[in-house]
Amino acid sequence: MTNDPVRVYYDADADRGRLAGRRFAIIGYGSQGHAHALNLRDGGASVIVGLRQGGGSWQRAEAAGLDVRPVAAAAAAADVIMMLTPDQDGRAVYESGVAQGLAPGKTLMFAHGFNIHYGEIAPPAGVDVSMVAPKSPGHLVRSEYEAGRGVPGLVAVHQDASGQALANALAYASGIGCTRAGVIETIESGAPLYGPARYIRPTAWNGWLPGPAARPPSPARTAPCSSRPVTCHGSPMRSAPYSPTPRSPSGCAGPPRTAAAPCRTRTTLWPPP
Numbered sequence: 388m389t390n391d392p393v394r395v396y397y398d399a400d401a402d403r404g405r406l407a408g409r410r411f412a413i414i415g416y417g418s419q420g421h422a423h424a425l426n427l428r429d430g431g432a433s434v435i436v437g438l439r440q441g442g443g444s445w446q447r448a449e450a451a452g453l454d455v456r457p458v459a460a461a462a463a464a465a466d467v468i469m470m471l472t473p474d475q476d477g478r479a480v481y482e483s484g485v486a487q488g489l490a491p492g493k494t495l496m497f498a499h500g501f502n503i504h505y506g507e508i509a510p511p512a513g514v515d516v517s518m519v520a521p522k523s524p525g526h527l528v529r530s531e532y533e534a535g536r537g538v539p540g541l542v543a544v545h546q547d548a549s550g551q552a553l554a555n556a557l558a559y560a561s562g563i564g565c566t567r568a569g570v571i572e573t574i575e576s577g578a579p580l581y582g583p584a585r586y587i588r589p590t591a592w593n594g595w596l597p598g599p600a601a602r603p604p605s606p607a608r609t610a611p612c613s614s615r616p617v618t619c620h621g622s623p624m625r626s627a628p629y630s631p632t633p634r635s636p637s638g639c640a641g642p643p644r645t646a647a648a649p650c651r652t653r654t655t656l657w658p659p660p
């Protein structure tokens with residue numbers, strides 16, 4: 388570990404113009420998928436939702452007025468493909484539908500580092516690979532956006548074929564509202580797509596993120612962080628319907644965070660700008 392300062396990006400750091408002219412395939416329409424798709428769509432971006440036919444969420448996405456297609460068709464038609472299916476299914480979804488839709492110049496995105504960090508998915512060269520991971524369940528990603536605010540998130544770049552991967556990822560983060568609250572760049576070497584827990588601890592869930600959209604924490608925001616054991620190294624916090632948190636093949640490598648060792652210690656990692 389290093390003592391590098393934490394880098395936080397806000398709206399002013401993101402060029403939303405990068406969303407224009409690009410088509411986004413949101414693969415999955417569950418907790419995160421519905422929020423990303425609707426937030427991007429409401430912001431004017433071109434969005435396709437990629438799902439399996441006959442699945443439960445197909446009708447929900449269509450009812451929301453979205454363009455819904457099978458995963459392979461959505462991936463093939465998009466410039467940016469965001470993987471928002473359960474992590475344990477990510478490899479199967481990628482291999483059966485997404486991989487053939489990738490081509491140099493496209494971007495593959497994740498909201499969790501699991502599949503890249505553990506080598507479940509190995510994207511081809513020529514493709515940008517990045518992560519925008521809201522530190523929030525999807526219903527809050529959506530409701531905060533609708534309220535004119537946003538939830539904080541993590542951003543990381545695994546593969547920068549274009550030289551623009553970070554800027555494009557920040558534009559995406561802006562499109563779903565995360566730069567309203569602040570987006571932390573994950574910089575831990577060896578785990579570029581995995582949010583390092585030491586950087587995640589002092590985030591806005593304890594009300595510490597400064598910025599125009601910051602507001603006092605509500606019990607709903609603090610409870611998952613301070614009263615519930617969080618046992619896996621930086622895995623996104625969840626308090627609503629969600630897919631099971633995947634574990635590393637050897638189990639959790641990170642130290643458990645418990646109520647006895649709560650994550651509410653304001654540290655020098657977080658000087659307000």
Ligand SMILES: NC(=O)c1ccc[n+]([C@@H]2O[C@H](COP(=O)([O-])OP(=O)(O)OC[C@H]3O[C@@H](n4cnc5c(N)ncnc54)[C@H](OP(=O)(O)O)[C@@H]3O)[C@@H](O)[C@H]2O)c1
Binds near residue numbers: 417
């Ligand atoms: N939930 C959170 O709080 C949270 C927070 C931050 C990051 N993340 C990350 O966001 C990503 C998505 O998590 P999530 O909780 O949003 O997932 P989720 O709600 O469990 O995703 C369900 C969606 O995935 C679709 N799906 C499942 N298997 C599929 C398959 N084989 N082919 C096509 N579609 C399939 C489902 O479609 P059907 O209706 O057909 O089943 C449904 O639309 C994960 O990487 C997760 O780690 C989650």
